[in-house]
Amino acid sequence: MNNEEKIPLFSSNGYGDVDQGNDNSSSESSGSFRVPFYGTVTSSQFGIPLRPIPVEERITYSWNSINVFADTATAESRNFCLCCCSNGEYENLQKKHLVKNVNGVARPGELLAILGSSGAGKTTLLNALTFRSSKNISVTGTRCVNGNPVHSTALTSISAYVQQADMFIGTLTVREHLTFQALVRMDRHLKYDQRIARVEEVISEMSLNKCENTCIGVPGRLKGLSGGEQKRLSFASEMLTNPSLMFCDEPTSGLDSFMALNVVQILKQMAHTGKTVICTIHQPSSELYAMFDKLLLMAEGRIAFLGTPEEADIFFRELDAPCPKNYNPADYFIQLLAIVPDNEESCRHAVNMICDKYERSLTGMEVTLESSTKVGDFLKNTETELWLNGTSNGRKSPYKASWCAQFRAVLWRSWLSILKEPLLVRVRLLQTILVSLILGSIYYGQVVNQDGVMNINGVLFIFLTNLTFQNVFAVINVFSAELPLFLREHKNGMYRTDVYFLGKTIAEIPFFVFLPLVFISICYFLIGLNSEMPRFFVACGIVVLVANAATSFGYLISCLSSSVSMALSIGPPLIMPFLLFGGFFLNIDSIPIYFEWLSYFSWFKYGNEALLINQWQNMTDIQCDENSRNCPRNGHVVLEMYNFKEDDFFLDIYAMVGLILFFRLAAFFVLLRRTYKDQ
Numbered sequence: 104m105n106n107e108e109k110i111p112l113f114s115s116n117g118y119g120d121v122d123q124g125n126d127n128s129s130s131e132s133s134g135s136f137r138v139p140f141y142g143t144v145t146s147s148q149f150g151i152p153l154r155p156i157p158v159e160e161r162i163t164y165s166w167n168s169i170n171v172f173a174d175t176a177t178a179e180s181r182n183f184c185l186c187c188c189s190n191g192e193y194e195n196l197q198k199k200h201l202v203k204n205v206n207g208v209a210r211p212g213e214l215l216a217i218l219g220s221s222g223a224g225k226t227t228l229l230n231a232l233t234f235r236s237s238k239n240i241s242v243t244g245t246r247c248v249n250g251n252p253v254h255s256t257a258l259t260s261i262s263a264y265v266q267q268a269d270m271f272i273g274t275l276t277v278r279e280h281l282t283f284q285a286l287v288r289m290d291r292h293l294k295y296d297q298r299i300a301r302v303e304e305v306i307s308e309m310s311l312n313k314c315e316n317t318c319i320g321v322p323g324r325l326k327g328l329s330g331g332e333q334k335r336l337s338f339a340s341e342m343l344t345n346p347s348l349m350f351c352d353e354p355t356s357g358l359d360s361f362m363a364l365n366v367v368q369i370l371k372q373m374a375h376t377g378k379t380v381i382c383t384i385h386q387p388s389s390e391l392y393a394m395f396d397k398l399l400l401m402a403e404g405r406i407a408f409l410g411t412p413e414e415a416d417i418f419f420r421e422l423d424a425p426c427p428k429n430y431n432p433a434d435y436f437i438q439l440l441a442i443v444p445d446n447e448e449s450c451r452h453a454v455n456m457i458c459d460k461y462e463r464s465l466t467g468m469e470v471t472l473e474s475s476t477k478v479g480d481f482l483k484n485t486e487t488e489l490w491l492n493g494t495s496n497g498r499k500s501p502y503k504a505s506w507c508a509q510f511r512a513v514l515w516r517s518w519l520s521i522l523k524e525p526l527l528v529r530v531r532l533l534q535t536i537l538v539s540l541i542l543g544s545i546y547y548g549q550v551v552n553q554d555g556v557m558n559i560n561g562v563l564f565i566f567l568t569n570l571t572f573q574n575v576f577a578v579i580n581v582f583s584a585e586l587p588l589f590l591r592e593h594k595n596g597m598y599r600t601d602v603y604f605l606g607k608t609i610a611e612i613p614f615f616v617f618l619p620l621v622f623i624s625i626c627y628f629l630i631g632l633n634s635e636m637p638r639f640f641v642a643c644g645i646v647v648l649v650a651n652a653a654t655s656f657g658y659l660i661s662c663l664s665s666s667v668s669m670a671l672s673i674g675p676p677l678i679m680p681f682l683l684f685g686g687f688f689l690n691i692d693s694i695p696i697y698f699e700w701l702s703y704f705s706w707f708k709y710g711n712e713a714l715l716i717n718q719w720q721n722m723t724d725i726q727c728d729e730n731s732r733n734c735p736r737n738g739h740v741v742l743e744m745y746n747f748k749e750d751d752f753f754l755d756i757y758a759m760v761g762l763i764l765f766f767r768l769a770a771f772f773v774l775l776r777r778t779y780k781d782q
């Protein structure tokens with residue numbers, strides 16, 4: 104091919120060369136394929152050719168008698184039906200049959216596209232094939248890899264699933280994101296250098312070199328990758344382990360026609376390397392349609408056809424419903440199989456007739472036979488079994504990386520995402536300095552007399568309030584905002600819940616030590632608190648403990664909330680009782696007996712007592728007016744006014760350490776429960 108023949112649409116975008124189409128059959132064997140209007144695309148269209156799948160690792164994925172039911176009954180309707188419905192009505196109310204007795208086979212080297220009108224059951228089927236159905240869904244039937252029945256954990260470790268919605272930590276760059284993925288997804292025996300080499304390779308394979316150091320982007324806040332680049336990054340993440348089986352849900356949704364073509368070309372190219380690729384596609388253009396090796400047409404949860412586009416053409420011709428000339432076959436089939444409102448009865452009749460015909464057709468029967476083929480009929484069944492055992496069935500754990508490797512990677516990413524928000528770090532520091540200066544100047548130079556006692560006790564309680572609100576609200580969004588990403592990555596077998604929780608919380612510890620220290624260092628001497636240096640250091644320790652108890656409580660609220668707005672709404676009312684039991688607004692001895700248990704969880708109470716003991720313990724002489732009766736003459740009297748006991752100082756310290764651990768553990772178990780609930 105000479106330069107004049109190059110199609111600028113592709114070559115000008117850095118995707119390499121596109122051959123003008125010659126003979127289709129010869130190009131197939133040489134690793135290239137025809138794209139209508141664009142000619143034949145060779146593997147050089149991508150940065151570098153994709154890594155081929157070794158023959159012994161290629162996968163024929165089959166599914167037999169797949170039925171999917173949804174439990175649609177609400178608690179109210181169930182209760183109503185228990186008293187007033189017949190048995191049949193109750194069954195119908197409980198279960199909706201979404202996918203009906205579906206069989207199918209996808210072979211290595213094939214790009215199989217699942218098509219159908221909206222609501223036909225494409226996503227439901229794909230979720231059933233990938234063991235990712237939602238909670239109210241039950242699936243029956245077998246799913247086999249080379250004839251071996253496969254389970255969720257084994258399938259997760261040998262396949263990849265590119266979901267419709269891309270989810271990333273938007274502040275990371277493409278390279279950082281892929282490095283993290285390589286650290287937790289690739290085999291535990293690989294060295295760091297080998298992982299990084301694979302990252303480089305995948306960046307080139309997916310033509311991401313141009314944007315490798317670009318931030319991925321946060322919608323509405325940080326401009327980053329284009330939609331097409333984000334989709335290629337999703338593919339790149341899945342390609343790191345070079346899986347033999349790929350599932351993609353609506354990979355072209357939200358992309359323009361050029362980007363959609365680009366994405367399907369990637370899928371096609373993956374299939375060329377020996378992968379088995381199964382995807383759902385919504386309304387493909389005729390260019391995309393021509394690139395599918397196999398079609399699976401769905402209607403009303405049934406299969407209307409499974410075979411090559413040419414076979415589909417013949418099948419519908421034989422049904423006396425041929426696709427008109429110059430018509431996009433995908434549009435035609437989707438319209439033919441759609442249930443049109445106001446004409447539902449006859450549409451359903453036509454759909455059922457087509458599905459029945461397909462089941463009785465030679466193609467349909469062949470698929471049914473092949474999908475029910477079990478171990479023994481496959482040449483390499485023993486190898487497959489060994490390979491499946493080696494990948495995960497034998498180990499039971501879905502995780503590729505060891506606990507330590509997962510922890511290191513999650514900690515690194517969490518730390519990186521904090522550093523990537525320098526503005527936030529600066530604002531938090533500035534806020535701390537500003538509040539400390541304001542308090543320092545308002546309460547400047549307190550004298551130890553009757554008024555001074557009141558002011559000092561007041562400002563010490565303000566320390567606690569400020570540290571609490573500042574720190575609770577600094578972390579309240581940590582888990583609630585990242586929950587969908589965490590659940591997806593956790594389900595993908597990337598890291599454990601405890602690793603994620605520890606990694607996230609440990610990465611933030613430096614801030615919750617450093618900022619309280621900055622705060623107290625500025626205002627302590629400005630206010631004129633107890634001037635003995637050891638007392639200053641003890642006060643530093645107490646504020647760090649208070650800040651961390653509040654932080655732990657913030658994590659608990661964050662894990663309890665399903666969204667940031669919910670966390671922000673429930674945060675203040677939950678803090679209020681703990682604040683009231685702090686001993687400043689309500690004397691400790693006046694707490695109602697039925698609330699006493701709650702006061703044991705109040706870090707305000709322990710922090711206030713510890714700070715006051717530290718401040719007043721050694722004060723033997725407080726200046727009092729001769730006539731004043733209520734003036735405390737020394738520190739012991741001040742503490743007695745609040746019913747605080749000097750002997751309780753260490754108890755307060757231990758209680759705060761205990762609360763830090765208790766709230767964190769509670770937060771972790773809430774997060775753990777969410778991961779189980781979501782499965």
Ligand SMILES: Nc1ncnc2c1ncn2[C@@H]1O[C@H](COP(=O)(O)OP(=O)(O)OP(=O)(O)O)[C@@H](O)[C@H]1O
Binds near residue numbers: 174222237
């Ligand atoms: N968890 C569920 N509970 C109850 N019904 C469900 C559930 N998931 C899907 N359905 C129903 O199953 C049918 C098929 O839904 P599905 O999402 O698979 O369709 P689809 O072909 O992927 O459509 P689209 O192209 O619009 O995404 C729909 O009628 C939908 O309402």
